[in-house]
Amino acid sequence: MASSGPLYLGFDLSTQQLKGLVVDSSLKKVHDAKFDFDADARGFKINKGVMVNEAEREVFAPVAMWLQAIDVLLTRLRDDGLDFKRVKAISGSGMQHGSVFWNADAEHLLAQLNPNKTLESQLDAAFAHPYSPNWQDASTQKECDEFDSILSNEHQLAYVTGSKAHHRFTGPQILRFQRKYPDKYIKTKRITLVSSWIATVFLGKFAPFDISDVCGMNLWDIKAGTWHEKLLELAAGPSGVEALKQKLGDVPEDGGAHLGTISDYFVRRHGFSDDCTIITSTGDNPSTILALPLRHNDAMVSLGTSTTFLMSTSEYKPDPSTHFFNSPTTPGLYMFMLCYKNGGLARERVRDAINSKSDVMDRTSWAEFDKHLLSTSPLAQDDPSKPMQLGLYFPRPEIIPDLPTGEWHFAYDPKSDTLTRASSVPQSPEQDARVIVESQFLSLRLRSQHLVSSPAKGLPPQPRRVYLVGGGSRNKAIATVAGQVLGGSEGVFKLDVGENACALGAAYKAVWAMEREAGETFEELIGKRWREDEFVERIADGYNKEVWDKYGQAIRGFEQMELTLLGEEEAKRKGQ
Numbered sequence: 001m002a003s004s005g006p007l008y009l010g011f012d013l014s015t016q017q018l019k020g021l022v023v024d025s026s027l028k029k030v031h032d033a034k035f036d037f038d039a040d041a042r043g044f045k046i047n048k049g050v051m052v053n054e055a056e057r058e059v060f061a062p063v064a065m066w067l068q069a070i071d072v073l074l075t076r077l078r079d080d081g082l083d084f085k086r087v088k089a090i091s092g093s094g095m096q097h098g099s100v101f102w103n104a105d106a107e108h109l110l111a112q113l114n115p116n117k118t119l120e121s122q123l124d125a126a127f128a129h130p131y132s133p134n135w136q137d138a139s140t141q142k143e144c145d146e147f148d149s150i151l152s153n154e155h156q157l158a159y160v161t162g163s164k165a166h167h168r169f170t171g172p173q174i175l176r177f178q179r180k181y182p183d184k185y186i187k188t189k190r191i192t193l194v195s196s197w198i199a200t201v202f203l204g205k206f207a208p209f210d211i212s213d214v215c216g217m218n219l220w221d222i223k224a225g226t227w228h229e230k231l232l233e234l235a236a237g238p239s240g241v242e243a244l245k246q247k248l249g250d251v252p253e254d255g256g257a258h259l260g261t262i263s264d265y266f267v268r269r270h271g272f273s274d275d276c277t278i279i280t281s282t283g284d285n286p287s288t289i290l291a292l293p294l295r296h297n298d299a300m301v302s303l304g305t306s307t308t309f310l311m312s313t314s315e316y317k318p319d320p321s322t323h324f325f326n327s328p329t330t331p332g333l334y335m336f337m338l339c340y341k342n343g344g345l346a347r348e349r350v351r352d353a354i355n356s357k358s359d360v361m362d363r364t365s366w367a368e369f370d371k372h373l374l375s376t377s378p379l380a381q382d383d384p385s386k387p388m389q390l391g392l393y394f395p396r397p398e399i400i401p402d403l404p405t406g407e408w409h410f411a412y413d414p415k416s417d418t419l420t421r422a423s424s425v426p427q428s429p430e431q432d433a434r435v436i437v438e439s440q441f442l443s444l445r446l447r448s449q450h451l452v453s454s455p456a457k458g459l460p461p462q463p464r465r466v467y468l469v470g471g472g473s474r475n476k477a478i479a480t481v482a483g484q485v486l487g488g489s490e491g492v493f494k495l496d497v498g499e500n501a502c503a504l505g506a507a508y509k510a511v512w513a514m515e516r517e518a519g520e521t522f523e524e525l526i527g528k529r530w531r532e533d534e535f536v537e538r539i540a541d542g543y544n545k546e547v548w549d550k551y552g553q554a555i556r557g558f559e560q561m562e563l564t565l566l567g568e569e570e571a572k573r574k575g576q
């Protein structure tokens with residue numbers, strides 16, 4: 001590694017940890033460190049990074065815990081050998097939709113930080129509310145109904161803002177907050193997203209939202225490039241639109257905007273150079289698509305706490321069942337996204353059930369899960385005369401499809417197109433490993449089938465490459481099933497730092513923001529410096545006609561299964 005030259009620091013503040021990753025101008029990773037909330041935080045009653053109020057379906061995280069994480073993480077980066085003086089710019093990524101409510105003392109407190117004390121001990125008093133509503137929150141059904149109906153229907157809201165109303169989206173969350181805590185809302189000087197919260201702390205003054213993450217609020221008119229007045233009016237309540245606009249601030253169009261230099265606190269406490277520049281921070285999913293020069297028809301699947309499916313596209317085709325966001329860097333490009341709450345934690349429940357039946361010492365080992373995942377035949381169908389096993393595993397209320405907590409099983413006969421309800425898979429929990437992973441990928445294939453195109457002559461529409469990122473991308477057995485269900489004419493790939501893709505994308509954005517020529521796009525700059533042979537690894541096969549066709553049949557049953565359950569839920573709601 002060169003011992004001089006600029007370095008760029010990217011952060012990822014996600015559900016279960018804060019990660020930091022440093023690259024040089026050649027895009028090579030030179031340092032990384034993490035702070036795991038459950039393992040490392042002191043003084044917070046959290047589980048998997050969050051707190052839960054089941055009675056109101058609220059999920060939230062203590063903001064002070066993130067402050068603790070920043071100081072400790074920087075110490076860990078120093079222990080890893082990082083020379084802070086060389087860090088020329090910082091950008092961040094944050095779990096999407098979460099909001100932080102700062103009070104009127106915040107700016108003063110941010111500007112006066114004493115380098116001999118921790119952030120946590122000094123900024124505790126800077127918040128109008130100590131908790132940040134988390135993306136897993138499901139408390140805002142009433143507010144979502146109001147958002148969907150104010151522009152006539154959910155289609156129209158999706159057209160204007162890129163998404164129909166969702167529980168976790170910041171607009172419905174603000175509406176509920178100002179009704180539940182009117183005094184705290186009045187005392188709120190500024191609302192930041194998790195992404196702009198990180199930039200704020202490093203800048204030492206309020207930082208704006210970025211042009212991509214702002215699309216996760218149900219408040220931003222994507223085509224007009226402005227706040228939507230009617231939606232702001234709804235969220236703002238009695239204190240009015242102007243007051244809310246003040247709390248939200250402006251949104252720079254340039255995703256590489258230089259917000260200013262680093263707060264003196266970090267110069268004096270951690271040894272940063274005083275000209276280190278802070279760049280707008282974006283959401284963790286927009287940041288993920290910046291971790292490589294993503295090509296047309298490539299798909300990224302993030303296997304974090306949530307599962308997300310991401311594509312970069314120039315076509316804006318919003319629909320109530322999907323999400324569109326502005327690209328975080330490039331005007332005219334959009335990010336298409338599907339998001340599921342029941343990703344990593346749902347798979348962990350099956351892993352734990354399998355491990356508790358066997359004598360493995362390490363209860364968190366994936367070895368047994370992987371063994372059953374690969375030894376069970378596709379759709380747990382021993383021979384083609386037997387029905388296919390389908391299931392849904394939702395320990396948390398799901399986003400797509402909109403179903404409550406539950407676990408459901410069905411056997412599907414593709415010849416007669418009949419679906420029969422079952423109480424479990426024939427061999428539980430061993431076959432659940434296969435059925436849950438297939439279920440997650442079948443849902444992605446079902447919902448992305450009209451967005452992908454044929455990658456080569458004679459092939460059915462499917463991604464060219466599937467890139468896996470997030471914690472679950474370490475797992476090659478899961479990658480194998482991803483390729484079987486989703487295809488991928490060139491196969492399934494993993495970044496060499498795939499579990500840190502969001503932080504990597506943030507660091508790359510900082511490189512681009514500082515080193516771009518006038519008019520040079522992110523794709524151009526990163527494309528020139530990217531070294532495919534060093535940065536990605538092919539970890540599994542993709543398209544295989546026989547198994548692809550089998551899953552093509554299963555999708556019909558999968559769709560029927562979802563429609564059956566949605567119909568039952570609807571009937572329950574009407575019967576209430």
Ligand SMILES: Nc1ncnc2c1ncn2[C@@H]1O[C@H](COP(=O)(O)OP(=O)(O)O)[C@@H](O)[C@H]1O
Nearest residue numbers: 014015016017304305344366470471472474475
């Ligand atoms: N070897 C593995 N196999 C499958 N899943 C894994 C493996 N290692 C980690 N994970 C999953 O990764 C998840 C965390 O992913 P990560 O992207 O780091 O989280 P975050 O949502 O905080 O960004 C954990 O919940 C765990 O289920």
Ligand SMILES: O=C(CO)[C@@H](O)[C@H](O)COP(=O)(O)O
Nearest residue numbers: 014015095096135304305306
């Ligand atoms: O809500 C969404 C996207 O809409 C989630 O994807 C969050 O952004 C959290 O991500 P992870 O912690 O799973 O990375």
